[in-house]
Amino acid sequence: MEYHFKLPVDSGEIKKLHVGDIIYVTGKIFTARDEAHLMMLEKDKNSLPFDPSEMALYHCGPLMKKTDKGWQVVSAGPTTSSRMEIFEDKFIEKYGINIIIGKGGMGERTEKALQKYTGVYTAYTGGAGALAADKVEEVPAVYWLDELGMPEAAWIFKVKEFGPLVVAMDSHGRSIYKEIKR
Amino acid sequence: MDYEDIKKGIVQLIKKAETELPTDVINALKKSYGIEEGIAKTQIEAILKNIDLAKKSGRPMCQDTGIQTFFVEIGVDFQHINKLKGLILDAVKIATMKIPLRPNTVDPFTGENHKDNTGDNIPYITWDFVEGSDVYITALPKGGGSENMSKLGMLKPGVGIEGVKDFVVEEMIKAGGNPCPPTVVGVGIGGGADLAMKLGKKSLLRPVGNRHNDKTIAAIEEELIKRINESGIGPMGLGGKTTVLDVHIEKAHRHPASLPVGIAVQCWADRRAKMVIHSDGSWEVK
Numbered sequence: 232m233e234y235h236f237k238l239p240v241d242s243g244e245i246k247k248l249h250v251g252d253i254i255y256v257t258g259k260i261f262t263a264r265d266e267a268h269l270m271m272l273e274k275d276k277n278s279l280p281f282d283p284s285e286m287a288l289y290h291c292g293p294l295m296k297k298t299d300k301g302w303q304v305v306s307a308g309p310t311t312s313s314r315m316e317i318f319e320d321k322f323i324e325k326y327g328i329n330i331i332i333g334k335g336g337m338g339e340r341t342e343k344a345l346q347k348y349t350g351v352y353t354a355y356t357g358g359a360g361a362l363a364a365d366k367v368e369e370v371p372a373v374y375w376l377d378e379l380g381m382p383e384a385a386w387i388f389k390v391k392e393f394g395p396l397v398v399a400m401d402s403h404g405r406s407i408y409k410e411i412k413r
Numbered sequence: 414m415d416y417e418d419i420k421k422g423i424v425q426l427i428k429k430a431e432t433e434l435p436t437d438v439i440n441a442l443k444k445s446y447g448i449e450e451g452i453a454k455t456q457i458e459a460i461l462k463n464i465d466l467a468k469k470s471g472r473p474m475c476q477d478t479g480i481q482t483f484f485v486e487i488g489v490d491f492q493h494i495n496k497l498k499g500l501i502l503d504a505v506k507i508a509t510m511k512i513p514l515r516p517n518t519v520d521p522f523t524g525e526n527h528k529d530n531t532g533d534n535i536p537y538i539t540w541d542f543v544e545g546s547d548v549y550i551t552a553l554p555k556g557g558g559s560e561n562m563s564k565l566g567m568l569k570p571g572v573g574i575e576g577v578k579d580f581v582v583e584e585m586i587k588a589g590g591n592p593c594p595p596t597v598v599g600v601g602i603g604g605g606a607d608l609a610m611k612l613g614k615k616s617l618l619r620p621v622g623n624r625h626n627d628k629t630i631a632a633i634e635e636e637l638i639k640r641i642n643e644s645g646i647g648p649m650g651l652g653g654k655t656t657v658l659d660v661h662i663e664k665a666h667r668h669p670a671s672l673p674v675g676i677a678v679q680c681w682a683d684r685r686a687k688m689v690i691h692s693d694g695s696w697e698v699k
Contacts, residue, residue, distance in 0.1 A: 294514070
């Protein structure tokens with residue numbers, strides 16, 4: 232099945248999704264890699280300058296360019312998600328994330344958290360950075376750029392029809408990666 | 414000798430590597446598109462669209478523009494050898510701003526990033542000597558996701574070549590979707606630990622589809638391609654027929670007590686570009 236979502240998406244919609252479905256999302260997404268995960272887990276939820284629960288989480292360290300009109304995305308494909316496995320269950324719990332976009336898949340801890348808190352992990356084609364950048368309409372904000380640097384900072388992207396995203400881990404306990412390894 | 418002009422040439426070399434894939438890689442991906450179905454096909458389709466868009470718009474195809482890696486073959490009669498390292502370094506800094514490239518070099522102790530893709534021992538340059546007065550530079554920007562799947566096995570010689578094959582297949586199955594398959598796998602066999610790794614990486618310079626000159630080694634390459642693809646990991650680890658586009662092997666003689674195997678993994682963005690600098694300073698990017 233193919234779905235086109237406006238973010239944020241409620242649990243009812245997430246429950247409809249199964250491994251193998253394709254989704255496209257429109258709305259706000261934020262990037263976070265290792266450093267941003269670590270930082271956001273240490274911070275007080277109420278002190279954050281943005282509300283992650285309204286957005287999808289994108290495992291991405293983009294290549295950005297500063298222009299007269301502000302930041303512009305040059306290339307922004309997904310980064311390897313497995314590096315975030317050690318943080319993700321706590322991150323989902325703390326920030327109410329229900330759509331994760333990444334590549335390469337995640338492990339059992341994330342799988343359980345997706346079941347418990349009703350979320351999905353979706354795969355975007357790794358390395359397809361130019362294609363992804365084309366779906367970003369605007370870069371409304373960036374946080375912790377000075378401390379973390381370009382790839383690790385939290386970038387907020389306003390995207391339109393961002394995808395195709397393959398539902399690779401669903402809220403019913405299924406994982407495409409686990410099934411292939413068997 | 415117009416050094417500024419040579420710098421321009423090296424910037425063009427880096428830009429070509431970052432924004433255009435060699436035709437041998439594109440052809441292999443197109444072949445994969447023809448045989449894949451379902452989700453696997455959607456992944457290859459996105460890759461091909463992305464390659465096209467990057468080339469047309471002159472943007473890096475992947476946001477991970479890699480660690481700048483060069484293999485340089487210097488003609489022994491070239492008169493300006495002492496300038497080459499400085500020219501490459503300057504060109505990397507210019508390319509970082511101009512193309513642009515992601516600032517990818519981080520001090521492992523302090524976390525400091527020079528933001529120009531240079532740092533201690535980086536860019537990573539391998540020097541070699543050849544006959545003549547021309548200099549050949551190959552750019553091979555190396556992404557982190559695939560590099561993280563590199564492996565060194567100090568196998569026991571008793572396991573033989575069968576043991577080497579099993580090691581490569583098992584490691585590539587363990588890597589799953591992490592290195593952005595379909596990948597190109599470079600295997601260095603023999604030498605010591607560092608040489609095996611180096612040969613693995615160097616073998617990635619060989620075009621996709623080209624077999625080793627030695628027929629026995631060529632047959633092992635083919636066997637490894639078949640076995641890894643039969644794993645079903647497929648494009649991006651989402652299942653499918655194409656997990657590797659190619660496997661390249663290079664060898665060195667080994668110590669009687671050692672059987673080192675170095676695995677270097679390159680993502681589908683098997684970025685390579687080559688240039689020649691002539692003795693009069695003129696250059697071409699191929």
